[in-house]
Amino acid sequence: MTSTTDPSPQRPQSGTAIDQPLPSLPVAIFQADRDGRLTAANSAFRVLALGGDVPSPRTTPWSNAHPADRHAAELAWREAVEAEGDFVVEFRVWHRDGRLLWVRVNASPVRDDLGRLEGYAGVAVDDTETVGKHLLLERLLGVVEPSADAVVILDRNGAPVYTNQTARVLFGVDDAVDLIRDPSVRSLLQTIRDQMPRELLVSSETSQWSGEVGFRGPDGLERILDVDLVIHRDHQGVIEYWGGVIRDVTARNHLQSELIRQATHDGLTGLPNRILLLRTTADALDRIRGTRGHVALLFLDLDKLKDVNDNAGHDVGDALLAQVANRVAHATRPADVIARIGGDEFVVLCNGSIDEHSALELAERIRLALSGKIMIRGVEVELTVSVGVALADSAQLEGVPSSDAALTLLRHADAAMYTAKRRGRSRVELYTEAMRAANVEQRELAAELERALANEELRLAYQPIIATHSGRVIGAEALLRWDHPTRGRLLPAQFLHLANESGAIVPIGDWVISRACQDTRAWLAAGLVEKTFSVHVNISPRQLQEGTFVERVLAVVRSMDLAPSQLTMDVDEQTLHEGQGASTRALQALRRFGVRLALDDFGVGVSSLTALRECAADVLKLDGTVARGLGANGDDDPIVRAIIQLAHALDMQVVAEWVTSADQLSRLRMLGCDMVQGYLLGEPIAAEAFAARSRRTVG
Structure with missing residues (x-):
């Protein structure tokens, strides 16, 4: 080596110390012989790799490395010397301030005038940030790759950068690059783009969006995907990449729908229950506000169903209830809502045009449909029903929330039904002002x-x-x-x-x-x-x-x-x-x-x-x-x-x-x-x- 600044890897002059002519350079430079022993090192190298110590004659570039990394560095050096090739190694070093640094050493062979390997000269750099990011990326991939959610990253042009295993299975492809070729995936991406708010697409800042989109998978089944999307932009507002987490929520949505159905419907007959009846009645009352229309509730109570359960068994009683639901459905109008709100209690909500005469006529038709002998599983049952009818008009809704009015209307129909029972059963009774007065008296007495x-x-x-x-x-x-x-x-x-x-x-x-x-x-x-x-x-x-x-x-x-x-x-x-x-x-x-x-x-x-x-x-x-x-x-x-x-x-x-x-x-x-x-x-x-x-x- 003729000059300390000559970058060519020739033999340096005997006794030359690299740190003497380059004392102010921040680059950590070292020279070592074939055995890996340092022959020269500048101050920047000593601070970074040796903790500031002056190297002894037997010091290696990795002598201050974490004990778990020294053996790997030694093996890498031997392999480099045997191959007379470049030496690259990373190891951890405890800094004097207590930090653990990652040091990357790159060295090239130094040869004599005859081209024989005499040693190595190289540099060391603080690679802590890069290694940290690499380790973080590995750990993130270790979490994301087996995730049950599909993860997709696309560049600004829509080309796939990364997909995890779940995404590849969901879209039916073997490799991420196949995504851009799949027409169903392209259709999904277009659907997401069309469904997003326009302001997110024209924004100059990084944006996030969540929503549900439909997708027909490779198996031909229609699915519902829950998408969490990030549109990442640089400081100039240009899109750098699209990243999304996609979750197949088809089964979850179906389960939620089923749970909602179970919460609002009777398990035996499949009819709406009390909760849904009151909600539907409130909606019907809302529609007649300010009009001359009416809403009617017909409260049905099967007479002596308990006797059927006691004498013939609950299985016969359940079959009877299912038969009753079927008969009521045939006796009512298509727009009417039938609900089962108790063991032997059914309610019919009369939608559309209804008045007192037509409500009583419908109630009588239901009563006749549910009267007489019926054969259930080989058991003859004498069936009768008591029906109470109550109507509400717009005047009764003034200043009253529809939910409260619906509950009041149901109570009125219930009171009319009990009047029918007291008067001999198997009859229809209309809720009247006299009943209202009696109810008021009963409420006062209860208080x-x-x-x-x-x-x-x-x-x-x-x-x-x-x-x-x-x-x-x-x-x-x-x-x-x-x-x-x-x-x-x-x-x-x-x-x-x-x-x-x-x-x-x-x-x-x-x-x-x-x-x-x-x-x-x-x-x-x-x-x-x-x-x-x-x-x-x-x-x-x-x-x-x-x-x-x-x-x-x-x-x-x-x-x-x-x-x-x-x-x-x-x-x-x-x-x-x-x-x-x-x-x-x-x-x-x-x-x-x-x-x-x-x-x-x-x-x-x-x-x-x-x-x-x-x-x-x-x-x-x-x-x-x-x-x-x-x-x-x-x-x-x-x-x-x-x-x-x-x-x-x-x-x-x-x-x-x-x-x-x-x-x-x-x-x-x-x-x-x-x-x-x-x-x-x-x-x-x-x-x-x-x-x-x-x-x-x-x-």
Whole structure:
């Protein structure tokens, strides 16, 4: 080497140090012999590769490298020397300030005058940023390539720069370059371009867009693609590349559509449910605002569907409901909307022109279509339906949101349907002003009932239960009374249905149990009743469905220091069926703790024997209608005798209700009835009056 600035790789003068003539150059330069030992290095190289140390005679260019990289550098050097070729290596170096740098060394062979390899001369550069970007790119590709989302990058001309495996599978190509040749892909790109807002295409800044586009894939199936697109522009506003993440959302959209359908439709019949009915009704009401049009709702309730389920099974009941939906569809007009909003409740929304006359005519046509005998899976079913009709016009919508008006209209149709049921079933009733007034009165009464408990307006009256053969008072039934401040004393039939509808029956029921137990404790403490005395309390389905009902009852019994058997729960067949399994489980839990159970109103239900089998009880209360004719003629004797014998065979005591005559009492005693209850033996009276008469016997 004749000059330190001569770039040709000739042999340098002996003893020349490269850092002497180039002290101010920022380029890191070094020279090494065949064995890789440094023979010269400038200050920039020492700072970058050697941490600023002065190289010793045995120092290599990579001597300060990360331990994991030294061996690879050594092997690369040997391979370069053996091939007498260029030497290139990258390694990590800890900088004095604590940073980990990537250093790239490039060296070329230095030969003597005879062309023999004498060593190497080269440069080192800080490659940290480049290596970092390369590593980041590798990691990004490691994440993107197996991604379930298709990733596509195109240059400014639309030629593919990168596609991951999912994109190639989605578009049915083997290589990214095939994308531009595929007509379906070109069509997709054009669709995306056409669907994008124009302002994004003419913008001078990097833009983003998201949307859904249709695409027919290589399998011929129509798909929905969710596209997230980036249009990257340089500082001059020229597009550099297009990048997109594409997700096939066909299955997701179908699933969402199905979930929405399930949320708004009845699973058995496929008809709209209550949610969709109210929404559709609100839309129909919106359309008649400011017009002379009407909207009508026809509320249908199948009479005695519960009897079909109980006697023939729920599969027959379900088949009947499907048949009913089909018959209603044939009886209504094409524009009408049919919905199933409950177990046996259907509603028809009359769209289009409708008035009172045509609504009643349509309701009657539906009633006739659902009347008569029908054969379902080999079972003959007597089908009847009660229909309530309600109409709304534009005047009724003034100042009222359509959603509220739709709910009100449905309630009016429901009230008309219940009127039809009360008037004999299998008939059509139109919602009238009189019904509205009755509904207002009922709502006012319901609101007053909510306050009755807090205002101490509720009372208990006790009717004695007498042992038939000893004549002693061995129990009493607690009967609820409401001393209304303006209406006077109200019986349960006048207000209890309101408590059940509003949920007030739960706190009222808790109060009844607590008060009855409190009065029983007082009578026991005063010695007015025997220790075998048990107070009977009627229980509603709503109470039994409360998760903590059993715990609350037992807590009251313990707090009053009563034996569990001194409390008897009276439940009827309807209560058992309405609560399904939950009611039976709650009652049996109470019975296991010693609380007595009585099956009330036995003999009036269509499946009393089924209730007797499904719910083990201690007492059977014979409904008064069954034993009403005892004493007057002997027709009822065999039936009553059979029921009493059946109850005794099941280890149950029998209470006969509504005993009103001495002959009836005598016959019940002869037939083996255990206990009796009725006006002959004592009217319901207050706790104080009951205590005074508690030792009364029957002669």
